[in-house]
Amino acid sequence: MFGNSVRGDWILLLVFSVVVLTLPITLAPIGAAYPDLLQKFAIFGLFAIGFNILFGLTGYLSFGHAAFLGVGSYASVWVFKLFTMDVLPAVMFSILIAGIFALVIGYVSLRRSGIYFSILTLAFAQMSYNLAYSVLTPLTNGETALQIRQLAPADRGPDYVLNLLDEDLRLVDQMFGVVEHGIPITNLFSLKMSGYPGFYFCAVLLIIGFFIAMRISRSNFGMMLRAIKSNQTRLNYTGINTRPYLLAAFVISGMYAGLAGASMAVTDPLAGAERMQWTASGEVVLMTILGGVGTLLGPVLGAAIIKYFENIFSSINTGILENLFSFLPSGLQEVFVVVVGMFVGSGWHLTLGLLFMIIVIFLPGGMMEGFARLFGLFRRNKNDPAAPAAASGEAATETSREQKTSGEG
Amino acid sequence: MTKKTSNIATRRTILKAGAGLGAFALTSGVAPLHFIREAHAADYCNKPTGKTVTLGFNVPQTGAYADEGADELRAYKLAVKHLNGEGDGGMLSTFKPSVLKGNGVLGKKVAFVTGDTQTKSPAARASAKRMIEKDNAVMITGGSSSGVAIAVQGLCQEAGVIFMAGLTHSNDTTGKDRRANGFRHFFNTHMSGAALGPVLEKAYGKVRNAYHLTADYTWGWSQQKSMKESTEAIGWKTTKTVKTPVGAGDFSQYITPVLNSGADVLILNHYGKDMVNSLTQAVQFGLRDKQVNGKNFEIIVPLFSRLMAQGAGDAIKGIFGSTNWNWSLKDEGSKAFVKSFGAEYGAPPSMAAHTCYVQTLLYANAAEMAGTFSPVGIVKSLEGFKFDGLGNGPTEYRAADHQCFKDVLVVRGNEKPTTKFDLLEVVEVTPRSQVEYDDKMLGGSLGPVNSKPC
Amino acid sequence: MAMLEVADVNKSFGGLHALSAVNLTVKEGAVHAIIGPNGAGKSTLLNCFVGRLVPDSGTVMFNGTSLIGMNPYEINQTGVARVFQTPEIFEDLSLIDNVMIPAFAKADGAFRLNAWRHVGSRTKIRAKAEHALEDVGLADQRNLVCSSLSRGDKRRLELAMCLIQDPKLLLLDEPTAGMSRADTNATIDLLKKIGERGITKVIIEHDMHVVFSLASTISVLAQGTFIAEGTPEEIKGSRVVQEAYLGGEQE
């Protein structure tokens, strides 16, 4: 369907964009069409896409990517506090800081490979988290999380002790004479970034991020990254120094994480240390694997599924279930409520765990593999002789489409 | 559709395409939705328009505080029942002055939505946002830690709904992080310290050396500061204060230095799992069998929760601490509440459950008094509201910081519990006057009430 | 003119002397075979050329520059390519990608952040890669994923990957090991054809049929040191070699 041409990529991008931008309408029936969750879909989609550039293409499994997300959030909130509530400078600054952070951590961690690399990244992230939670409180506001506050009084005398955690400066905004009532809201050229505008902001970032990831994946650089995953030794004997490639991929994916962190701060200007904990790093790993490692769409899908479970399944309580099964006779209704109740509300983790197992047992390539098989079935039913080839081609749209599609043709 | 296609076909560069899509989004996506929202714009956020009013119960359902969250949720459900006139009415009958009639609130039936905070600020905010944006909740309540409470309180302030804090003990919630839209019934670290001071003096004398182990985050520091101040006020010396990582699990490396420090009191500024572990281990190290400076070595846990204390088993016996409320209290309100809760769930309520139940009633009553659910109206009726019959004796919501002022319970681990719920005995009810402080002491300011439409 | 000069190379692992005082000169344009019994140190020697191992002492000079201490990728950039005993290819990628990667490496150097240039858009390199696949007879399968190839085809692919870089020196580590007689002959023909391009080759080989069909010079390694060197005819006639090696092996 999407050939291996540049044109095919444009079509994919177009379809992706349309789907993302119409989510507020299409997701309404499953109760996911409200700004916060849509924002989360876009933000974690972005995070997972970036993570996939490293993990999906090079095979290097970072277990500390949440650190870059956290750093991005902190950087953004500091820009909001010190300079301006306009989001663009914050986003730029966050990407930059996350990039530098990734450069340093990547430079050290990439001296090792395999599980040793994973543990190095994990160690750096855990150190960041532990320090941010406690010792670095003057910079991070610890457990309470870094937040936007009211402005410090304008007429500060020479004896005034400025406490930047609890009062803000917003020097640039003040220079332009912005008047604030209470705590201000982030904005993009004075368009408020909460609610749906915030979602569209994140959605546009997601589309741009998707586009860049797609280009990287199809590029020479992307091919080199895939070659690293496939056989690093051969690459070395082929005249390629793999370290700069790995480092570049690491930094790029770190910058994606920084961007995701900034988007979080934009839509919800509060940066806490939990964002950097290993569970957060693990979450993006799970998202990517769940959707399909090395595929373009998979990570976005995986992110959406996990966030959907976290926000919607956890909110279903017995009252809702009783309504849902009210059409059943009362005895049966109770049974249903009890049984289903185990999997929703406080049991949403159980459902998630089962989902992980089922997906990985039956669909080794993640959700995207499932779609590829579905397409395959669909095609075969239509008695199309080229069906199997086309089906695998569908999956390969994401990975290495060129190789497989025409392979059997 | 043709417009989009031509966009892509003709434009080659990413920037143009991105801008095109962005523009598409802003023109055709945002505008209509905003238009729709504005179309039936209310005068405040999530104004209930139907026959029900929705409250958002945001409690931990997974993670270390899941049981506490479950107990909170039970209390909320009970409160909703009572407000809607079902069940025995619980504290509705003892609550004075109250205008609640047991027919819902302002003629609307009370409905609720639930969510999982996971005891993480971002998750708690996401959950609260869902309640506000999707379920049109007009009030959010719950929480089992101060970080979460402060984060959600900030969110409610921004969104323009009322936040009735659940279990949050840090000074900051109504101190430097206080918000006009947020209210706290629970007590704080300052009150714990102030209440414990005199009791400790009576029990352990004026000459003591205290060693603090403190959870290394804001609540821990705040608790340590309060305890240090109040114990030093009765003449005790502070030997050392040591910060311990949150979730350390094994505290042995922090406990052994206590043995040689010359201290004769150990103060554990820990809560939840940390408290269970550090207390269990401190007792295992024989601290309580020790004699230092000719005195028995003592351990103090400033904030006790019966629910969590179960995890420490026998280790809590005889240990002093403070609590917001305990089910063994004999006033009419407490009796009514315990009876109603126990009959419903077969176990007495925890202090977290109590505070959540009370907060719901207080909110409902305030709405009834104001005749509206608008935050301005609620804030006006709650500020300076004096009430009784909700288990804590005469209580006041102070206008300056939205903190409840009431008597504080000093409790002690029960030496001979008759049931598994009977873990704490109340040794002293410290009067309100003794724990009260100036509202400027903790810094912060409420700011304006946010009652704008969302 | 000497292209590769190895002087006094020693390498030991623990107490085992894998190479002792090895000297070797490979002339430009030569097809130089290194033979010897198992464990004689042939692969160790090759590993010293490409930077996988660093000799304990001695020098390895390639066109006047020392290779010692250089990274594998730097050595490759000086014009040394290697075919491994077990094929080292990019198993998950297509044949064409496998050949294009070394072509890019040759054209772009060790690192370039060419994240924007579409793989398919560089027609010149693609054409070259297809040509290289044709040379080894794999052009029909260019879009297959490599893991599906037979062992012999993998070996030929690896050869194509080396050839596309136009190396000055090609190191072949048992290029026909495990191949059928027909495949072996095909490989010999292929290597002969490449020989016409004038690439200097060092071949390690067990199969004397291959060695005598291809080599212009043969060196015999036994127990970590060279015991003889000469043209195929000289080696065939050498008593020393027969005693040390051929006598036991030839049927």
Add this chain to the structure above:
Amino acid sequence: MDAIFLQFLNGLDKGGAYALIALGLTLAFGTLGIVNFAHGALFMLGAFCAVAFNKLINLDQVVLDPVLKTAWGTPIEIRTPYVETWFGDFGAFLINYSVPMSILLVIPFMLLVGVVMERGLIKHFYNRPHADQILVTFGLAIVLQEIVKHYFGANPIPQPAPDIVSGSANIGLWLGLGENVVYPWWRLVYFGFSAFVIFSVFAFLQFTTFGMVVRAGMRDRETVALMGINIERRFTIVFGLAAVVAGLAGAMYTPILPPDYHIGMDFLVLSFVVVVVGGMGSLGGAVAAGFLLGILQSFASMNEVKSLFPGIDQIIIYLVAVVILLVRPRGLLGRKGVMED
């Protein structure tokens, strides 16, 4: 001096726990090449075996008090454990020793869990990418946790050690150190126990033919398989053994750390760090790293050290991990080529 000695003891004790957890993990991880994110859950299951055993032995007869009522009006229940009714003092003795005796339940139960897990799930993942292994074992860990949470709640559950070892040992007197050098008996027991288990596992692998085959299989699986040995079945048993070791570590730790359903996750990251710092595929490395990290963590928590480097106790483990992995590319005793790609 006394303080340093005590911290050293703490380090040994902690190290024993770390080593025990890491040992089980590295058996599965280094031997079978499985990234087992459910290892923490196995530890947790072991701990809850002790809880369940305790509950089982405390199964009680409920008699409703005719007079006393609860605050909500139902009669107060008087509970007497059946074992006490039936066996009297011996019953009380059984209850008192429930934690050590729970080993009797832990060993068969965890062996079963391990074998079922390997045969039913892990077996199918040997040749799958690590990513898939992570997802499936993590999913399994969550499911196991939720099941435990469903039955035992989320709060920690106290598990008292037997009375005889519930106090502290006055080591100071024995060794001629100060009188403040005391150490809880149970921690000494735990240390001895972990040393015993570690020693047994090593002896088992070192001196039995079974162990020899497994060790050979760790080095080169294919060759051993070619020799006609049913390595598959042996690996099943190894996985079962790993589960038992993890379970024992968990069960015996309950008096020190009252278990809750989440306790496994708290140990998961740590156990991976210990295994990797020790070096992949090395049992000795895992044990050495466990003790090294335990001891360093104890010393880093000393007030004197903390005042020099604030917060050092929170990051010491990770810091040491980074340093070791940079100095020694494959950890303390790791072998080349294991889990490097």
